[in-house]
Amino acid sequence: MKYLVGTTTDGTAVFAVQGEKAINLTALNPAIGHDLMGLIQTPDLIESLTSQIADAPRVDVASITPALPVANPVTIICLGLNYTDHIKEGGYDIPDYPALFMRGTNSIMAAGAPLVRPTCSDKLDYEAELMFIVGKGGRHISEADALDHVFGYTVFNDGSVRDYQRKTHQWTPGKNFDNTGAIGPYVVTPDEISAGAAGLKIESRVGTEILQSSNTANMIWSVAQTIATISEYTTLEPGDLIAMGTPPGVGHAKKPNPRWLVPGEVIQIEIENIGICANPVVDEMDHAMPRAAE
Numbered sequence: 001m002k003y004l005v006g007t008t009t010d011g012t013a014v015f016a017v018q019g020e021k022a023i024n025l026t027a028l029n030p031a032i033g034h035d036l037m038g039l040i041q042t043p044d045l046i047e048s049l050t051s052q053i054a055d056a057p058r059v060d061v062a063s064i065t066p067a068l069p070v071a072n073p074v075t076i077i078c079l080g081l082n083y084t085d086h087i088k089e090g091g092y093d094i095p096d097y098p099a100l101f102m103r104g105t106n107s108i109m110a111a112g113a114p115l116v117r118p119t120c121s122d123k124l125d126y127e128a129e130l131m132f133i134v135g136k137g138g139r140h141i142s143e144a145d146a147l148d149h150v151f152g153y154t155v156f157n158d159g160s161v162r163d164y165q166r167k168t169h170q171w172t173p174g175k176n177f178d179n180t181g182a183i184g185p186y187v188v189t190p191d192e193i194s195a196g197a198a199g200l201k202i203e204s205r206v207g208t209e210i211l212q213s214s215n216t217a218n219m220i221w222s223v224a225q226t227i228a229t230i231s232e233y234t235t236l237e238p239g240d241l242i243a244m245g246t247p248p249g250v251g252h253a254k255k256p257n258p259r260w261l262v263p264g265e266v267i268q269i270e271i272e273n274i275g276i277c278a279n280p281v282v283d284e285m286d287h288a289m290p291r292a293a294e
Contacts (some may be wrong), residue, residue, distance in 0.1 A: 001192065002018075002187070003187045003189075004017050004022060004066065004186055004187075005034075006065050006066045006067050006185065007067055008064055008065070010027070013026035014032050014033070014039065015064060020060065022059055022061050028049050028056060029049055032045055036070055036152075036239070040135050066111045068108065068109070070133060070239045075234075075236075075241070076105070076242075077101075077230060077240070077243070078102070078243040079098050079099065079242075080171070081099045082098065082244055083214060083245060083246065084218070084220060086250065089248050090250075098220075098226065101172065102172075103181055107178060107179070108182075109279075110182070111279065112185065113182065114179060114282040114287055115157070115267060116179040116284050117261065118177050121162075124161055124180070124260055125251040126159060126212075126250065127158035128202050128203060128211075128246055128269040128270075129156040129158050129244055130156070130223075130243070130274075131154050131242065132152065132197070133153075133240070135152075136149045137237045141227050141228055141236070143225055143227075143228040144224075146225075146228050147223065149227055150190055150227075152187040153187065153197045153274055154186060155184065157181065158181060158243055158246060159182065161173070161180065162252045162258075164177070183277070186274060188275075196223040197216055198222065199216060200216045200217075201213070201270075202270070205268050212247050212249030212250065226242060226244065263282050263283040264280075267281060
């Protein structure tokens with residue numbers, strides 16, 4: 001199944017995507033809810049709709065404004081340094097344990113939403129990444145069983161403010177600026193693609209300019225290995241988001257000059273058989289930011 005969480009004039013719902021058309025699953029069964037958590041927590045819900053889906057009305061996918069697949073994820077964990085050539089272009093040594101860091105919910109947004117370059121820096125970079133959503137949670141998950149814990153796969157742009165990333169060894173500031181991590185729009189269930197989403201072309205581009213082009217087969221740590229590693233130290237929960245690192249070609253490593261994202265551009269991240277996550281780049285001063293509480 002290929003899912004899209006998004007908004008129409010009827011509100012936010014979960015849709016099943018079939019080509020250029022989509023079926024409003026929430027309208028068929030309100031128990032599904034307004035993001036994927038209903039289906040993640042109760043997988044049998046989708047099976048109960050099989051007969052209804054066949055005759056359900058369709059809407060144009062283009063008429064749906066994407067929303068986050070999981071509105072309020074408990075945990076967002078990201079891998080750094082998971083492609084050898086990316087490690088080399090950044091000047092790092094190849095690690096024997098994945099570089100793990102976390103993102104907060106203010107830093108993420110849906111595909112199509114503005115990717116915000118902050119006023120304090122012009123060094124906004126892009127990172128094409130595979131992301132998966134945890135379906136069945138757990139602790140001490142074996143690598144052999146790990147893929148049974150995946151609900152689906154999506155696309156992630158790990159937008160990074162590089163000078164702030166370098167201010168600390170922990171990377172936290174540069175990876176957590178508001179509205180820099182784009183997710184979606186589609187979530188594809190494991191039965192629709194290769195095991196562990198391996199062997200898929202992954203690319204970033206602005207217009208016709210190809211910035212990164214690689215394959216998920218080049219990841220050092222696979223999805224299964226990553227689940228086993230992370231669940232050694234923490235309990236994974238249904239709806240957790242885990243990003244799998246980026247291939248070479250990021251902006252800060254471009255020679256002779258870095259290639260930063262600038263307002264007015266649209267950055268696209270595409271993963272074969274999953275979809276395209278496209279976001280316009282805007283300046284923070286031109287973006288309506290929420291007011292601080294008084």
